[in-house]
Amino acid sequence: MVQIINLEQEHLxxxxxxxxxxxxxxxxxxxxxxxxxxxxxxxxxxxxxxxFEGYTLKGFWEDLKIDSAHLGDYGKIAFVGNKKWQEWVAKATDFFTSSEVKYFDISEKSQAQKWIKS
Known part of the structure; x- marks a missing residue:
């Protein structure tokens, strides 16, 4: 499930x-x-x-299609989580994109929000 939250940035x-x-x-x-x-x-x-448990197969495919169409349109990406595999996903994303990608532990949520807004 995706729940959109408002961090009051028009490009975020x-x-x-x-x-x-x-x-x-x-x-x-x-x-x-x-x-x-x-x-x-x-x-x-x-x-x-x-x-977060991952994707359904169709969900993963749709995400790949969207990302491949827009990789050049992405700026910074902050991943906030509490599992080691989530940190690995962030590192893989950083490897495959020109975006600035950072992973933050859930305890660092406020630092992540500050970073993404800067």
């Missing part, structure tokens, strides 16, 4: 994700990305993972 998509992300969850994100790009901004992401 902030979300809490939990459970398994589905194709419909990912489809919610795509128009948000386009709205920011159309205003001439790079898209920054703040992703807070709470009881």
């Amino acid at each position: 998509i902030a979300a809490k994700i939990s459970g398994k992300l589905t194709e419909k969850d990912m489809e919610k994100m795509h128009p948000l990305i386009h709205n920011i790009i159309e205003k001439g901004h790079k898209v920054d992401f703040y992703i807070e993972m709470e009881d």
Whole structure:
């Protein structure tokens, strides 16, 4: 499930994700990305993972399609979580993109929010 949260930045998509992300969850994100790009901004992401279990197969495929179409449109990405595999996902994302990507432990949530807004 994706729950959009407001961190009061027009170029930022902030979300809490939990459970398994589905194709419909990912489809919610795509128009948000386009709205920011159309205003001439790079898209920054703040992703807070709470009881996040990964993706359904269709959800993963939809995320790959969106990301491959927009990789050059992404700016900073903050991943906030509490599992080692989530930190590895952040490192892999950093490796495959030109975006500035950082992982923060859930106890560092306020630092992550400060970083993404700077």
